[in-house]
Structures are given as structure tokens and as C-alpha cells.
Amino acid sequence: MSTTPHSSPDPAATDAEAFSRAWQDWHRRHEERRREPLGFLAVTALHWLERTPIHLPGAPGTWRLGEDGPEVELDPGEQLVLGATVITGRHSFGPLTPGTSITAAFLDDGVAGAVEIADRGGRVILRPRRADAPYLAAYPGTPAFPPDPRWRIPARLLPDAPARTSRVGSVVEGLEQEFRSPGVLELELAGTRHRLTAFASEPDGALSVLFRDATSGESTCAVGRWLEVPPPDASGATVLDFTRAVNLPCAYTDHATCPLPPPENRLPVAVEAGERTPISRVTAAS
Structure with missing residues (x-):
């Protein structure tokens, strides 16, 4: 009796499926927090x-x-x-x-x-x-690009010593906000190196990046998006997972004072990853 051998799974396909499942779970939890009764x-x-x-x-x-x-x-x-x-x-x-x-x-x-x-x-x-x-x-939920692990980009923190203060504008005309910046994150996109100012986010060393890209004002919010970044290791290595880029509150309502990305955080490439423009929003007149 002959038998047909089972084909070995494609490691790349398996990794992509696991990445997608992890992303779906993350985005579901993020939407649940967004829907909190007093959020x-x-x-x-x-x-x-x-x-x-x-x-x-x-x-x-x-x-x-x-x-x-x-x-x-x-x-x-x-x-x-x-x-x-x-x-x-x-x-x-x-x-x-x-x-x-x-x-x-x-x-x-x-x-x-x-x-x-x-x-x-x-x-x-x-x-x-x-x-x-x-x-x-x-609230109908927020659309997003399909999760693609290729948008998980290695990066390295180039620290400033001491950390500096980054002063940025906001969606409210004349209002400026300050963030502590420990340095810049260097990464490569579309064959070009970029440096993005990072903000200190959590006591454990986690960072955040506020950025615009070529999709801003087209398929994503015109103001920009926010990305949480894991704490860099001792060598400064970390990763920017753009599939987890999220909208700022001003994408949903006029009742917000969101900061604007610093000029150096405006990427010339289309980051087709993460959350897209919300389906609806609140205006000050509504």
C-alpha cells in the first residue's frame, strides 16, 4: 500500500499567519479600549x-x-x-x-x-x-491596512546625551506642546535611511514616534499617526512595527489638542500599514 507524504509547511506562510493572528488580537484589544464608556x-x-x-x-x-x-x-x-x-x-x-x-x-x-x-x-x-x-x-470601528510583516522595520536609537526637549505644534492654532526626546530612531525604508525623533513614552524605556507619510491626507489621517516602540536593547536596537500605527484622537473629534509631528518625522514614502482614516468623526458643530 502506498502512502502520500504530507508536504512540509512553508515557514514564511506560517510566520505570516501567526503575525496576522497576533495583529488581529492586538487591534481588537485596541478597539475595545477605544470603546470604553468614558474613553x-x-x-x-x-x-x-x-x-x-x-x-x-x-x-x-x-x-x-x-x-x-x-x-x-x-x-x-x-x-x-x-x-x-x-x-x-x-x-x-x-x-x-x-x-x-x-x-x-x-x-x-x-x-x-x-x-x-x-x-x-x-x-x-x-x-x-x-x-x-x-x-x-x-462608533463603527476603524479600518486598517492588512497586516504585513514586511512593515516590521528594524531600527536603532541614536541617543542624545542628555535627553532634549522637543517642542511641537498642535491641531489647535498657536498651541505648542513639549515632549522629552531621548534621541532619534534610524531606520531604512525603500532603500533610504531616515531618522525620526523619538519621544520618551514609558518608565521602562519604551518610546513613541509621531509621524506623517505619503498616505497622510489620502488613505490615512492628514495630521499623522502615533506608533509605540519597544524599549531599545543595550545596543540601541529596537523595531518599528508600522502595522500598529494608530490614529490620534483628533482623527475622531474636533474636541482634541493633538500634537503635530516634528518636521523631521515626515516620511516621503507611503506607509501602507496600520490604521486608516476613520469612517466618521465629531465636528465642533455637532
Whole structure:
């Protein structure tokens, strides 16, 4: 009796399938975080806080910028929760650390909400969020290019000593933001070497890159995309997996203050990997 030998699997095909499965799992989890009840898709407005008191539609309190930072005056029966602290009456949040934000939660007729209080370029913004935000409820998901392991590009960190401050513009005219940059990431694309300014991302040494490319404004968001980069090893070696390039919040809503890529992070090649332009977005008038 004759037998037919089984053909050996193609290692390249097997690796591509494993890469695709890992990417699908990553993107599913990323979309789940995006859909969180009080995530960025739940933002309903953007307010620049000044001395003149304002009321936030859909959120408790009257807000103003006081001598020591943002303040809120809550009516009887209203409250906010900041961490483990329940806030009633008048409360001062004190000075905010540049570039940071805090979130005070509330309930409105059983609907969860929160007010994000943030420093952006030395100014204070307020962004109310509600779990019943229309855009969050209707969010259709984000399209992306098919995952292709060829877009997983080796790179090397060329460190600056000491780390420098990178100052970039933002989608808000006149607003600048600062990031700590430990150096540049050198990589090769389409036979040409490029250097991208990297931002410090996590205490473990992970980095991030904000970039534009030839797809920006065509098949991907015009502002650019954001890419998390694993911590470089002792020699500076790491990898840029462009299939995991994601949209910034401003791709989904006008209620954002996203930074712009530094000029040196504008790639002349079409990076057909990662997330594409969202199907819909929130405008300030909506």
C-alpha cells in the first residue's frame, strides 16, 4: 500500500499567519479600549478655562480658573469623585503639571460621566465625557491596512546625551506642546535611511514616534499617526512595527489638542500599514 507524504509547511506562510493572528488580537484589544464608556470617544465638548465662570452642559458644577488653578462650585446635591475623594461645594484642584490631566467622575440620572481637567501648553482645558455620548454609541470601528510583516522595520536609537526637549505644534492654532526626546530612531525604508525623533513614552524605556507619510491626507489621517516602540536593547536596537500605527484622537473629534509631528518625522514614502482614516468623526458643530 502506498502512502502520500504530507508536504512540509512553508515557514514564511506560517510566520505570516501567526503575525496576522497576533495583529488581529492586538487591534481588537485596541478597539475595545477605544470603546470604553468614558474613553476619548465619549468626549462631548472642549472648553478653555478662563477667569469667567462657565457651566458644562451635561456635567455638574460651575467652573473657573482661580489663583491656584481650576476651581469648581457644585450645587447642593451635586458631587464629583476624584480618586477616593468625594468633592462637594467649592473645590480647588490646584496647579496642574504641564501636559498632564486628571479626571473627576460623576453620575447624572444614572449615566456615568467625567470631567477631564488638563494642562495643554500652559492653558487649562475641560473635556466632559458621558457614557451616553452619541458618537460612542454609533462608533463603527476603524479600518486598517492588512497586516504585513514586511512593515516590521528594524531600527536603532541614536541617543542624545542628555535627553532634549522637543517642542511641537498642535491641531489647535498657536498651541505648542513639549515632549522629552531621548534621541532619534534610524531606520531604512525603500532603500533610504531616515531618522525620526523619538519621544520618551514609558518608565521602562519604551518610546513613541509621531509621524506623517505619503498616505497622510489620502488613505490615512492628514495630521499623522502615533506608533509605540519597544524599549531599545543595550545596543540601541529596537523595531518599528508600522502595522500598529494608530490614529490620534483628533482623527475622531474636533474636541482634541493633538500634537503635530516634528518636521523631521515626515516620511516621503507611503506607509501602507496600520490604521486608516476613520469612517466618521465629531465636528465642533455637532
